[in-house]
Every structure is written in structure tokens, then in C-alpha cells.
Amino acid sequence: MILRRSCREAARLITARLDGPLPLADRLALRLHLMACDACPRFDRQMRWLHTAMGRWRASADAGALRENE
Numbered sequence: 872m873i874l875r876r877s878c879r880e881a882a883r884l885i886t887a888r889l890d891g892p893l894p895l896a897d898r899l900a901l902r903l904h905l906m907a908c909d910a911c912p913r914f915d916r917q918m919r920w921l922h923t924a925m926g927r928w929r930a931s932a933d934a935g936a937l938r939e940n941e
Contacts (some may be wrong), residue, residue: 874900881911889922 874896876884881904884897893901905912 874903876900876904878904878908878911881905881908882914885911885915885918889918 881901884893884901887893887897888901892898905915
């Protein structure tokens with residue numbers, strides 16, 4: 872099991888984690904990479920913010936569509 876990952880691999884894991892849980896080895900590798908890298912934690916925060924913002928936008932759009940159908 873290789874726990875050392877490149878930034879490109881870490882970025883892939885960060886985006887995959889938004890879709891669902893990662894396998895244990897990938898979670899550990901990502902956590903180690905985020906502790907050792909300067910840039911990837913910033914990318915992680917940005918992706919989480921974007922994911923949250925899109926979820927809120929989707930919820931408000933759905934609520935608006937429901938109001939229009941009343």
C-alpha cells in the first residue's frame with residue numbers, strides 16, 4: 872500500500888471525496904498529503920466551499936420551482 876501521493880492524485884481524491892466516502896487507504900494517503908503539502912489544503916477548502924455553495928444554490932432553485940408550481 873503506497874500512501875505517498877502526488878498533488879494531482881490528491882486533487883483527484885479531494886474531488887472524489889465530495890461524491891462519497893473514500894476507501895481507507897485513500898483517506899489515509901490524502902490526510903498525509905494534506906499535512907505535508909502547502910497548496911492542496913487550499914484546494915480542498917475551495918472545493919468544499921464550492922460544493923456547499925452549489926448545494927445551497929440547488930436547494931434554493933428547487934424551492935423556487937416548487938413555489939412556481941403552486
